[in-house]
Amino acid sequence: MxxxxxxxxxxxxxxxxxxxxxINLSVDEGEPLLILGQSxxxxxxxxxxxxxxxxxxNFDVSGQIFFEGKDIMSADAKKRRKLxxxxxxxxxxxxxxxxDPSCKLGNQLAETYRIHNKSSVKAAQxxxxxxxxxxxxxxxxxxxxxxPYMLSGxxxxxxxxxxxxxxxxxxxxxxEPTTALDAEHRIxxxxxxxxxxxxxxxxxxxxxxxxxxRFGGYAYIMKNGVFVEQGNIEKIIAAPENEYTKELLNAAxxx
Amino acid sequence: xxxxxxxxxxxxxxxxxGVTVLCFILMTMSGKDPALAAAIRSNxxxxxxxxxxxxxxxxLDKPLPTRYFLWLKGLLKGxxxxxxxxxxxxxxxxxxxxxxxxxLVIMAMGWMIIIVFSIAILCARFHGKMFDHxxxxxxxxxxxxxxxxxxxxxxxxxxxxxxxxSVVPKAGISGYILPSFALAFPSACGAIRxxxxxxxxxxxxxxxxxxxxxxxxxxxxxxxxxxxNSLPPVITLFGQYLGYMLAGSAVAEKVFSLxxxxxYLVSCVVSGDSSAxxxxxxxxxxxxxxxxxxxxxxxxxxxxxxxxxxND
Numbered sequence: 001m002x003x004x005x006x007x008x009x010x011x012x013x014x015x016x017x018x019x020x021x022x023i024n025l026s027v028d029e030g031e032p033l034l035i036l037g038q039s040x041x042x043x044x045x046x047x048x049x050x051x052x053x054x055x056x057x058n059f060d061v062s063g064q065i066f067f068e069g070k071d072i073m074s075a076d077a078k079k080r081r082k083l084x085x086x087x088x089x090x091x092x093x094x095x096x097x098x099x100d101p102s103c104k105l106g107n108q109l110a111e112t113y114r115i116h117n118k119s120s121v122k123a124a125q126x127x128x129x130x131x132x133x134x135x136x137x138x139x140x141x142x143x144x145x146x147x148p149y150m151l152s153g154x155x156x157x158x159x160x161x162x163x164x165x166x167x168x169x170x171x172x173x174x175x176e177p178t179t180a181l182d183a184e185h186r187i188x189x190x191x192x193x194x195x196x197x198x199x200x201x202x203x204x205x206x207x208x209x210x211x212x213x214r215f216g217g218y219a220y221i222m223k224n225g226v227f228v229e230q231g232n233i234e235k236i237i238a239a240p241e242n243e244y245t246k247e248l249l250n251a252a253x254x255x
Numbered sequence: 256x257x258x259x260x261x262x263x264x265x266x267x268x269x270x271x272x273g274v275t276v277l278c279f280i281l282m283t284m285s286g287k288d289p290a291l292a293a294a295i296r297s298n299x300x301x302x303x304x305x306x307x308x309x310x311x312x313x314x315l316d317k318p319l320p321t322r323y324f325l326w327l328k329g330l331l332k333g334x335x336x337x338x339x340x341x342x343x344x345x346x347x348x349x350x351x352x353x354x355x356x357x358x359l360v361i362m363a364m365g366w367m368i369i370i371v372f373s374i375a376i377l378c379a380r381f382h383g384k385m386f387d388h389x390x391x392x393x394x395x396x397x398x399x400x401x402x403x404x405x406x407x408x409x410x411x412x413x414x415x416x417x418x419x420x421s422v423v424p425k426a427g428i429s430g431y432i433l434p435s436f437a438l439a440f441p442s443a444c445g446a447i448r449x450x451x452x453x454x455x456x457x458x459x460x461x462x463x464x465x466x467x468x469x470x471x472x473x474x475x476x477x478x479x480x481x482x483x484n485s486l487p488p489v490i491t492l493f494g495q496y497l498g499y500m501l502a503g504s505a506v507a508e509k510v511f512s513l514x515x516x517x518x519y520l521v522s523c524v525v526s527g528d529s530s531a532x533x534x535x536x537x538x539x540x541x542x543x544x545x546x547x548x549x550x551x552x553x554x555x556x557x558x559x560x561x562x563x564x565x566n567d
Contacts, residue, residue, distance in 0.1 A: 051467065051468045052467070053464055053467060053468070057383075077472075081470045081471075081472060082470065083470075084467070084468050084469065084470040085468065085469035085470030085471075086470060089468075089469075090465070090468040090469075092461070092465050092468075094461060097460070097461040097462065098461050098462055098465040099462055099465070100462045100466070100480040100484065101462070101484065101558070101560045102480075102483045102484050102557060102558050102559075102560070103479075103480060103483070111469070111471070111479070112469045112470070115469070115470045115471060115475075116470060147559060147560060148560075149559075149560040163469065
């Protein structure tokens with residue numbers, strides 16, 4: 001088992017609301033996995049908790065997250081940082097705001113490589129170019145010296161994919177990676193992520209059933225912090241059992 | 256970007272013209288007759304013929320617009336007339352006094368950069384911890400400190416008690432350490448608060464969260480990414496503070512017995528030497544405008560995307 005989440009709960013301290021309520025989830029190596037649900041259902045909070053981004057002043061987190069059998073929630077910050085960006089990588093929801101606007105994109109991707117690998121600038125540049133190629137980015141040299149504001153949303157999303165795969169991670173978490181994209185780029189990015197499965201396990205967090213259907217794999221349907229249905233996405237789309245899943249599917253068809 | 260720089264540079268010209276007009280108006284409305292002031296200083300106040308001839312010599316008998324253009328022409332040529340305080344050419348006086356103030360203000364800026372950047376970074380890194388709370392309290396107090404009081408306290412401690420520095424200013428950099436610190440400290444306290452807020456806002460942004468997921472440590476996020484992005488408001492503030500410190504240098508100069516342009520300006524105002532006072536004000540205002548322009552240019556160079564956002 002690559003990743004195992006046990007009884008994970010996240011409570012907002014001020015209101016007492018549980019945005020994630022005792023969920024259990026597991027992913028095997030190289031497998032695709034889907035977490036589906038409306039906005040505010042708690043999908044992103046799972047991802048934020050996994051990366052230690054839930055502020056302890058605002059949230060109470062309980063439960064366990066095991067990565068390759070080791071509990072990463074009880075690990076110290078230094079050990080967790082070694083995992084993040086190397087073994088566990090994130091593809092963020094909004095690529096337009098996810099990169100430092102004052103730093104050239106090439107430097108930010110190279111930074112991700114050099115933090116985890118002791119390498120020369122030249123070796124880091126080669127690794128960035130290779131990751132860019134794998135992420136479907138052309139004109140690597142031009143992108144290397146571009147600031148994020150100079151690139152389109154689609155290109156930045158691919159750059160985020162490049163940043164995620166640069167260190168050959170075992171697990172990639174894609175948090176609504178297609179939300180900010182148009183239909184054409186949405187299909188391209190989904191296909192790209194699907195292509196990464198096998199070499200890495202990919203958890204796709206989305207609210208889009210079309211994207212989920214194209215991506216495939218085992219799916220968890222999430223509502224108000226709990227999984228209300230789970231199974232193969234094709235089966236869920238063909239014969240949803242839960243009322244909420246039916247509503248979501250109907251809404252997706254209406255759109 | 257080039258278009259922005261040209262536009263921004265061009266916008267300073269009307270400001271500078273406005274400054275000269277305002278200075279000239281204030282100079283003429285000051286109520287003090289420079290010819291009479293000169294006569295008083297030469298103990299000939301009762302000599303009306305002398306006062307009239309001085310008035311004619313100074314061009315004070317001409318209509319106001321003519322006087323303005325003559326004054327402006329002189330200013331551009333570097334001929335600002337004679338000071339009734341020192342009896343020297345005002346240009347020579349400024350050449351003598353300005354370097355003292357310039358060194359004082361530049362060193363004060365150096366203090367500000369060291370104090371503000373280091374403390375604000377530490378505050379951001381240890382946000383909510385004891386260090387941050389202590390700095391917040393101290394900076395509120397520091398903003399309220401008058402330069403003259405701080406100057407006297409520094410003299411008392413470092414010159415009288417500890418005898419590290421001399422009460423009478425020494426030649427060289429050591430003579431400027433205490434006065435520049437006294438001048439910089441209250442402004443630095445204000446700037447620390449601005450930079451701390453700016454840095455905290457940057458390290459709570461999306462790109463900082465994403466950097467954490469890529470394995471960057473808090474120090475790396477602050478130093479490599481947050482610091483640069485937090486600079487624009489601080490650089491703008493530094494540009495303004497440099498002007499304020501130049502204009503308000505008189506207090507520090509008086510306390511530390513430095514003969515700078517601030518002291519010269521005050522003595523000109525007291526003696527009714529409006530020509531010299533106006534010349535000093537124009538120079539200070541020009542430096543103020545240039546530093547603000549420089550701050551804007553530096554901001555655009557550091558944060559190139561700002562040009563696109565503002566669409567200028």
